[in-house]
Amino acid sequence: MAEIVLDGVSKRFPDGTTAVHDINLTIADREFVILVGPSGCGKSTTLNMIAGLEEITSGELRIDGERVNERAPRDRDIAMVFQSYALYPHMTVRENMAFPLTLAKMPKPEISAKVQHAADLLDLTPLLDRKPANLSGGQRQRVAMGRAIVRDPKAFLMDEPLSNLDAKLRVQMRTSISRLQKRLGTTTVYVTHDQTEAMTLGDRIVIMRSGVVQQVGTPQDLYDHPANQFVAGFIGSPSMNFLPAEVHPDGLHTIIGTIPYGSRPRRLPREVIVGIRPELFQDTRIRHGASFTGTVDIIESMGADKLAYFTFESGATTFTAGPQVVARLDPKSPIREGEPATIWYDPAALHVFDPTSGASLT
Ligand code: ATP
Numbered sequence: 001m002a003e004i005v006l007d008g009v010s011k012r013f014p015d016g017t018t019a020v021h022d023i024n025l026t027i028a029d030r031e032f033v034i035l036v037g038p039s040g041c042g043k044s045t046t047l048n049m050i051a052g053l054e055e056i057t058s059g060e061l062r063i064d065g066e067r068v069n070e071r072a073p074r075d076r077d078i079a080m081v082f083q084s085y086a087l088y089p090h091m092t093v094r095e096n097m098a099f100p101l102t103l104a105k106m107p108k109p110e111i112s113a114k115v116q117h118a119a120d121l122l123d124l125t126p127l128l129d130r131k132p133a134n135l136s137g138g139q140r141q142r143v144a145m146g147r148a149i150v151r152d153p154k155a156f157l158m159d160e161p162l163s164n165l166d167a168k169l170r171v172q173m174r175t176s177i178s179r180l181q182k183r184l185g186t187t188t189v190y191v192t193h194d195q196t197e198a199m200t201l202g203d204r205i206v207i208m209r210s211g212v213v214q215q216v217g218t219p220q221d222l223y224d225h226p227a228n229q230f231v232a233g234f235i236g237s238p239s240m241n242f243l244p245a246e247v248h249p250d251g252l253h254t255i256i257g258t259i260p261y262g263s264r265p266r267r268l269p270r271e272v273i274v275g276i277r278p279e280l281f282q283d284t285r286i287r288h289g290a291s292f293t294g295t296v297d298i299i300e301s302m303g304a305d306k307l308a309y310f311t312f313e314s315g316a317t318t319f320t321a322g323p324q325v326v327a328r329l330d331p332k333s334p335i336r337e338g339e340p341a342t343i344w345y346d347p348a349a350l351h352v353f354d355p356t357s358g359a360s361l362t
Contacts, residue, residue, distance in 0.1 A: 002029050002030075002063065002064060002154035002155050002186070002187040003026065003027065003028055003029050003062075003063070003064060003065070003187070004026075004027040004050060004061075004062070004063055004155060004187060004189070005025070005026050005027070005060075005061070005062040005063075005065075006023045006024060006025045006026075006046075006049075006050075006059065006061055007024060007059055007060040007061070007062065008022050008023070008024060008058065008059035008060070009022070009023045009024075009046075009049060009056055009058070009059035009060070009061060010022050010023070010056075010057050010058045010059055011042070011045050011046075011049060011054065011055075011056065011057050011211075012057045018211055019042045019045040019211050020042040020045050020046050020049070020211045021042075021211040021212050022059070022212075023046060023059070023213055024213075025206060025213070025216065027187060027189060028187070029187055030185045030186070030187055031187055031188075031203050031204065032178075032181050032188045032190065032201060032202055032203045032204075033188070033189050033190070033202060033203065033204050033205075033206060034189075034190050034191075034192060034197070034198040034201055034202035034204070034205045034206065035047065035189065035190070035191045035192075035206050035208060036191075036192055036193065036194075036195060036197075036198040036205055036206070036207055036208070036234075037193065037207055037208035037209055037214075037234070038193060038209065038234075039193060040210075041208040041209050041210060041211065042208055042210075042211040043191045043192075043193075043208055044159055044191055046191075046208070047080075047157050047159055047189060047191050049061065050078070050155075050157055050189060051073055051076070051078055051080050051157050052068070052071060052072060052073035052076050052078075053073055053080075056069050063076060063077075063078075063154065063155075064154070076154075077151075077153050077154045077155075078153050078154060078155045078156075078157055079100075079147075079148035079149075079151050079153040079155075079156055079157070080148070080156075080157045080158070080159070081144050081145055081148050081156065081157070081158040081159070081161045082144070082159050082161070083159055083160040083161060083163050083164060084164075085132075085140045085141060085143070085144040085164075086144065087132040087140060087143055087144060087147075088132075089131065089132055089133060090131070091131070091132075092128065092129050092130060092131055093119075093124060093127050093128050093129070093130055093131075093132070093135070093143050093146075094115055094119075094128040094129060096132065096143055096146075096147055097115045097118060097119070097124075097143060097146045097147050097150055098111050098112075098114075098115050098150070099147065100147060100150065100151050101114060101115075101150055101151065111150075114150045114152075115128075115146075115150055117150075118146040118149040118150045119146060121146075121149065121180065121183075122142045122143075122145060122146050122149070122180075123142070124139070124142055124143065124146055127139060127143075137164055137165050137166075137169070138165055138169045138172070138173060141161060141162070141164075141165060141173060144161070145161070145177075145180070149180075149184065153186065154186075154187065155186060155187040155188065155189065156181075156186055156187070156188040156189070156190075157188075157189050157190075158177075158188065158189070158190045158191065159191045160191055160192055160193070161173075161177075161190075162174065162177075162192075162197065163192075163194075170197075174197060174200055174201060177201065178200070178201055190202070195234055195235055195236075195237065196237065198219070198235075199219040199223075199235065200219075202218075202219060203218065204216060204217060204218055205217065205218070205219055205222055207222065207230075207231050207234060207235075209230055214227060214228060214230055214231050215227040215228070215231045219235075222235045223235050223236060225360070226275075226351065226360060227359070227360055228353065228357070228358040228359050228360055229242065229273060229275065229353040229358035229360075230358055232275050232351055232353070232360070236277055236278075236279075238278050238307060238326050238328065239278075240275045240276065240277050240278070240351070241275065241276045241277070241278060241325050241326060242273050242274070242275055242353075243255055243256065243273065243274045243275075243276070243325070244271065244273060244274075244355070245259070245271065245272050245273065245274045245352075246270065246271055247268045247269065247270055247271065247272060252272065252274055252352075254274055255312045255325075256292035256294070256310075256312065256325060257290075257292045259274060259290055259347050259350065260290060260347050261347065261352075268352065268361060269354060269355075269361075271355050272352050272353065272354065272355060272361060273352070273353040273354075273355050273358075274350055274351070274352055274353075275350060275351035275352070275353060276325075276345060276350045276351075277349075278307070278326045278327055278328040279328045280345050280346065280349050280350070281327035281328065281329065281343045281344070281345050282327075282329065282330075282343070282344050282345070283327075283329055283330075283333050283334075283335055283341060283342070283343060283344070284344065285344055286344040286345065286346055288346070289344045289345055289346050289347070290344070290345055290346075290347045291342050291343060291344045291345070292310075292325075292342070292343055293340055293341065293342045293343075294310035294311070294312060294325070294340065294341065294343070295310065295311065295338065295339070295340050295341075296308050296309070296310060296335055296336060296337050296338065296339055296340075296341050297309045297310060297311040297324070297337070298337060299335070299336070299337050301331065302331075303331065304331065305328050305329065305330065305331055306328075306329045306330065306331050306333050306335075307326055307327070307328055307329075308326065308327045308329055308333070308335055308341070308343075309324055309325070309326050310324065310325045310326075310327070310341075310343070311324050312324075312325070327343050350362075
């Protein structure tokens with residue numbers, strides 16, 4: 001069992017900065033939880049409080065039901081993997097991986113067996129006698145993981161462990177970490193600012209902004225039911241389109257025309273923000289769908305899909321924000337830059353947000 005509970009946990013730095021505000025989160029045994037959000041949102045501070053590297057200002061942290069606020073990092077039985085890998089340059093891969101066990105005065109044969117087991121898991125056996133300077137970035141990253149694994153800790157804490165790798169290697173390592181975590185079944189808390197990493201790795205995602213948790217849920221939950229405009233815009237690529245709208249009896253008046261809102265609850269404020277995911281749009285007619293016609297400004301061919309950007313004349317309307325709409329279309333779509341195109345969508349699938357609080361109204 002390794003359940004981690006944050007019960008009203010906050011962090012205030014001596015200069016008055018509140019980096020984390022009142023987090024309530026239960027991370028279940030064996031769960032893979034991602035902390036994600038923009039730079040400065042408090043994710044590293046949260047991880048460091050779990051690790052014991054940062055003191056908790058208020059609230060309680062429990063591991064397996066025990067309060068550990070005052071417990072030293074080495075006594076929490078947690079292994080941390082950093083972005084910098086933090087390997088010792090003068091030690092071989094074998095010595096680096098063995099280091100936490102040597103420190104704990106474990107008998108040599110046992111250390112040797114554990115290092116070998118981790119090396120097998122991580123495909124590091126042929127590299128055991130090399131020094132870190134003679135390894136690639138991806139290999140160093142695996143050694144850092146190995147050093148965490150040999151300890152067989154209650155939990156892994158990982159702070160942007162892939163951010164020093166190139167894009168292709170990052171994708172490979174992502175799937176390896178996912179496989180490894182499932183195999184070992186070790187509770188893992190993983191920090192990233194990358195929404196794709198969060199969506200693909202996590203059993204659950206915690207989205208933070210300015211020290212405050214915005215929403216906790218499975219990747220699909222967050223994608224389908226974002227609690228607010230911030231979450232809606234953070235999850236998904238390209239980001240959701242947001243259109244200011246006026247609420248009228250015949251529908252929502254937006255820059256792309258009037259959107260019927262059918263069976264939706266009618267008690268909306270006079271002005272709202274409509275959210276439409278780029279992948280909701282298509283260039284062929286949808287039964288019972290709504291449509292808009294616009295001029296295709298730019299096309300980006302991505303291989304697997306085609307992004308079409310539409311710009312709207314905003315001068316003639318009272319709308320001030322975002323006159324651009326992006327549609328993610330099939331790569332075979334015949335639409336062309338500079339030509340008008342009609343785009344279809346299902347109005348039942350759009351989101352509505354409060355323009356002041358950002359809260360979802362759908
Ligand atoms: P990043 O992705 O850039 O690492 P983050 O989400 O991990 O960001 P934190 O490093 O947790 O963010 O920082 C959260 C907030 O706390 C930021 O506003 C940061 O400036 C502030 N902060 C961090 N450490 C200190 C400190 N020692 N003293 C004062 N403020 C701090």
